[in-house]
Amino acid sequence: GVLPLCSRPPVWGRAARQPPGLPLAPCRTFSNNKILVELDESSGVATVKFKSPPVNSLSLDFLTEFCISLEKLENDRACRGVIFTSAVPRIFSSGLDITEMCGKSTEHYAEFWRAVQEMWLRLYGSNMVTVAAVNGSSPAGGCLIALSCDYRIMVENPKFNIGLNEAQLGIVAPFWFKDTFVNVVGHRVAERSLQLGSLLPAPEAHKVGLVDELVPEEKLQEKAQAVTAQWLALPDHARQLTKSMMRKAVLDRLVAHREEDIQNFISFISKESIQKSLRMYMEMLKKKK
Amino acid sequence: GVLPLCSRPPVWGRAARQPPGLPLAPCRTFSNNKILVELDESSGVATVKFKSPPVNSLSLDFLTEFCISLEKLENDRACRGVIFTSAVPRIFSSGLDITEMCGKSTEHYAEFWRAVQEMWLRLYGSNMVTVAAVNGSSPAGGCLIALSCDYRIMVENPKFNIGLNEAQLGIVAPFWFKDTFVNVVGHRVAERSLQLGSLLPAPEAHKVGLVDELVPEEKLQEKAQAVTAQWLALPDHARQLTKSMMRKAVLDRLVAHREEDIQNFISFISKESIQKSLRMYMEMLKKKK
C-alpha cells in the first residue's frame, strides 16, 4: 500500500541563510517544486513549507512531493518533529485540486485518490511530532492536513477560515476525513459542521476545538517551535506508542477498506451531476479572480 | 421492519389561514387526530405540530400518526425540511405514554415498543433537514425526539426542562436512546445525566450542548425557519450522504437487534417491581393535578 514515488529525487543542500563568519549551523534544506523543507539538526525539527501558488492546492504532484518529503524525514534520525506551514500569503492550503477530479480518466482518479489516502496515512500515522502552523485559510483537504497533526496553531486573523466544507461543493467528505474530524472536535460538532460544510473563522475554529491555539501572525513560527520543543521533551518511544494507541483504530479502518474507498471515490466523482457541480464551482472560482 | 400503518388515512387540505384577495399561497395542511402538519411548498419546509393535550404523551396512536406523517413528508418531493413543535402550551412532549406500559398484554407491549423504535428509526435516519423547536418541557421520549433532529432550538424559559430522566422512574433508557444522547453531548455528560435521570432547565441544557440555541418564545418559529433555510442552502444529496455517514452505525445497531430489544423491553416492563413503580408514578402524576 505504498504510493509509487515520483522519479525526481529531492535535492539536499545547505541552508542559504547561513550567517557569515559563524561555524556552519546544522541546517539542511531540500526542495521539490512545490514543497520546501528545512531541517534544523540541532533541534531535530523540520519545517515543511507549502510553496505552490496561487493556493497550495493538493494536486497529484503536490501530494507526491508531500509524501516523499514526509517519508524522507520519517527515515532521517536527525528529525523528530515537523512543522507544516505555508510560503504563500493568506492561504495554508486550499485542499484537493479540483482539476484532478474533473474530466479525467478512471485511472487518473484512482491514482489521485490513492495519493490522497497515502498522504493522510503517512501524516496521521507519523511517528514524528507534527504541528500545523496555519497561516492562512485552510478549507477541505487543507483542513485535513491540520487535523492530522498533533497540534494546531492558527493565526488569529478572523479573515482566515478553516473547515471541512466539502458539502458546499456538493461532495461528501470520505469516512476517514470524518473519523479524523470526530477525534478532534467530537461527534456533535463534526455532524453539524460536515452537513453545513462550515468554514469557520479562526476564532470560531478555536472555540469548537478545531484549532488548539491562536497567535498573532508574527508570533506563529516562534510559537510552533516552542510547542514542538515541548512535545519533543517527552521520550520518543512512549510518545509514539501512545499516539499509535490513540489513532490506530481509525488508521486501520482505511487500510482495511482502501481499494473499496478508491472505487467509491471513482464512482461518485464520475457521476455527471457531480462533474457538473464541480465545473460550476471552478467557473465561480475563475470569476472571483 | 416497517410499522403496520393505521387504516385512517390523513386528509390533505388547503390551509385555513389563507388571506383573502391574495393568490393561493402554496401551503397545504393535513391533520390526524394528534398531529397537525403544515407544508409550505414555497420554502419546502413542513411544520409538524403535536396537538395531543394535556401533555403530548407518545401513545401508540400518537406514534402511529407521527410515523405516517413523517413517511408522507419523506416521500413528498415538495418537502425538504421539517420543524417539530408543540401546539400545547408549556410542554413539547412528555415522552412515552406510561399507560401503554402498565397492565397491558405482552402483545401490546411488543406493538407499542415497535412503534417507538419505528419513530426513532424514521426520525434519526430522515433524509430531510429536521429541526426541533422546543417550546416547553421535554422529558424522556420527548427529549429523544429533539435529540434525533439535526438541530435543537429551545425557548429560554428556565421553567422548561429537558432530559432523559428514565432512571428517576426506575426504568432504563434503551441503548439507542443512549447512543443518540452520546452522539449529541458526549460520553461523560451522557453517563452522568442518564444515571441521575437529570432534567435540565433550558439554560443548563444549552450549556452541556443538549440544545444548540436558546431564544425568547416569540422568536422561536422565526428562528426555526431561518435555521432550516440555512441547512437547506446545502445541496441535498451531499448533505444526506453526510448525515447518513454520521448516523449509520447507531441506526444499524438497532436494526440488527430490533427483535431482541423488543423482547428486552417486554421482560423488563413485565416485572412486578417495575409495574409497581410505574403505577406509583402515575398516582403521583394524578395527585399533582
Next chain:
Amino acid sequence: GVLPLCSRPPVWGRAARQPPGLPLAPCRTFSNNKILVELDESSGVATVKFKSPPVNSLSLDFLTEFCISLEKLENDRACRGVIFTSAVPRIFSSGLDITEMCGKSTEHYAEFWRAVQEMWLRLYGSNMVTVAAVNGSSPAGGCLIALSCDYRIMVENPKFNIGLNEAQLGIVAPFWFKDTFVNVVGHRVAERSLQLGSLLPAPEAHKVGLVDELVPEEKLQEKAQAVTAQWLALPDHARQLTKSMMRKAVLDRLVAHREEDIQNFISFISKESIQKSLRMYMEMLKKKK
C-alpha cells in the same frame, strides 16, 4: 478472572468516634494495613481512606487490600455508595508502585499487573455509587482510581496535580487506562494529555472535565457526602443497569484481552531500556527527598 485474595481477613469493629451517652451509631469500621473503611449504615455510604504513607503508592499489598475492601462493600447490603479519599496529607495516590516493576521476576510482574487489572475491573464496574474525594495530587494510577469513579471532587488547591503522566516516565498507559480517560474527557483531550504525560493543576483539570467539581479542602468530605446522597436518591436497579450500559464495552475489552495485556506488560517492562528509565526515575525521586 478473580484476584487470589490475601489470607489476612479484614477486621470489623465499632467506630471509635462514637460519642458517649448516645445510642450506638450505625457505623462500622474495618481496616487492613493500608486502607481504612468506615461504613455509615444509616446513609449506606462507606468512606475508604488510603493510609499508606508516604504517598499511597499502589503496591501489590495495597491493591490486594483495595480489592478485598471493595468486594466486601459490594457484597454488603448495608452499603450502596463509597467515597474514596486519602488519609495522607497532600497526596491522593501516587499511582503504581514503581518498586513492583523494577528488577522483579516475570511471575511477580504478572501477579502485580493482574492485581492492577482487578482493581480497575472492580472499581469501574462497581454497582455502588463511587465518588472520588481527591484531597491531594493524583498522578498515573491515582488518577485512574479517580477516573473510574462516578464523580470526581477535588480540592481547589492549584498545587495539587492530577493526570495520566505515564509518558513522562517513558512508559505507556495501557489501553484500558486510555479508554477510561476518553470516556471522561473525550478523544482530543486524552490524545494530547497522554502524549504529553500532562499533570494538570486542579483548576486546569476542572476546565477539561477531568474532575467534575472543585471545593475548598474543608468542604470536601461534606460535599462528597452530599453528592453521594444525590446519586443514591435514584432507584438502585435502574442506576446500576444504566451505569453498566455506559461502561460495559470498555470493561468487556479488558476482560477479553486480559492475559494478552499481562503479557504485553511483562515484555514491555522487562526491556532493559525501560528498566533503566524506571531506575533513573526512582533515583530522581530519592534525591527530591
